[in-house]
Amino acid sequence: MERSTFLKIMGTGAVLACAGCGLVGCSGEDEPSPVGNAGPVDFTLDLTVAPNGPLNNVGGSLTTNGIIIARLSTTEVVALSQACTHQGTTIQFRPSSGDFRCPNHGSQFSSTGTVTQGPATRPLRRYNTELTGTSLRVFS
Ligand code: FES
The missing domain is CATH 2.102.10.10 (Rieske [2Fe-2S] iron-sulphur domain)
Structure with missing residues (x-):
């Protein structure tokens, strides 16, 4: 494998891995919908x-x-x-x-x-x- 090809693949993998981390981090900070708030009362x-x-x-x-x-x-x-x-x-x-x-x-x-x-x-x-x-x- 050419060095440049290897770096491209690894670079893409690193970007995807970081994007995944970001998504996990964001989902952990999301505010859940309040319980009991939906619907008519x-x-x-x-x-x-x-x-x-x-x-x-x-x-x-x-x-x-x-x-x-x-x-x-x-x-x-x-x-x-x-x-x-x-x-x-x-x-x-x-x-x-x-x-x-x-x-x-x-x-x-x-x-x-x-x-x-x-x-x-x-x-x-x-x-x-x-x-x-x-x-x-x-x-x-
Ligand atoms: S302040 Fe965290 S659940 Fe109410």
């Missing part, structure tokens, strides 16, 4: 039943149907996708600051779902809420 919670009891108190929260619901005040309830947009860990409500934090890598989200601290870069999906007496409707 429309359900109603009866706040008189025990499992929904936390929402009767300001600062209370619960997760259901892939959504975290938190009582911000006597009149305000927020509902966000519960899956952190970084790697899908269930986020937690922080009553003292009225925001949400992921226990896995520390991403933080405002009560509207926007990222206030990474590593997450994408906001949480926010759902509409309608509080009527002891009935809470969550819908998209």
Whole structure:
């Protein structure tokens, strides 16, 4: 084999190998799609039943149907996708600051779902809420 032919083949192989490395590296850094964020949502919670009891108190929260619901005040309830947009860990409500934090890598989200601290870069999906007496409707 001619030296120039050998170098061409090896050069092409090296380029392909590097391209492969790059693809692997990129795929490892891709943000997964948030869990529980797809599709229409429309359900109603009866706040008189025990499992929904936390929402009767300001600062209370619960997760259901892939959504975290938190009582911000006597009149305000927020509902966000519960899956952190970084790697899908269930986020937690922080009553003292009225925001949400992921226990896995520390991403933080405002009560509207926007990222206030990474590593997450994408906001949480926010759902509409309608509080009527002891009935809470969550819908998209
Ligand atoms: S999974 Fe939430 S910050 Fe990484």
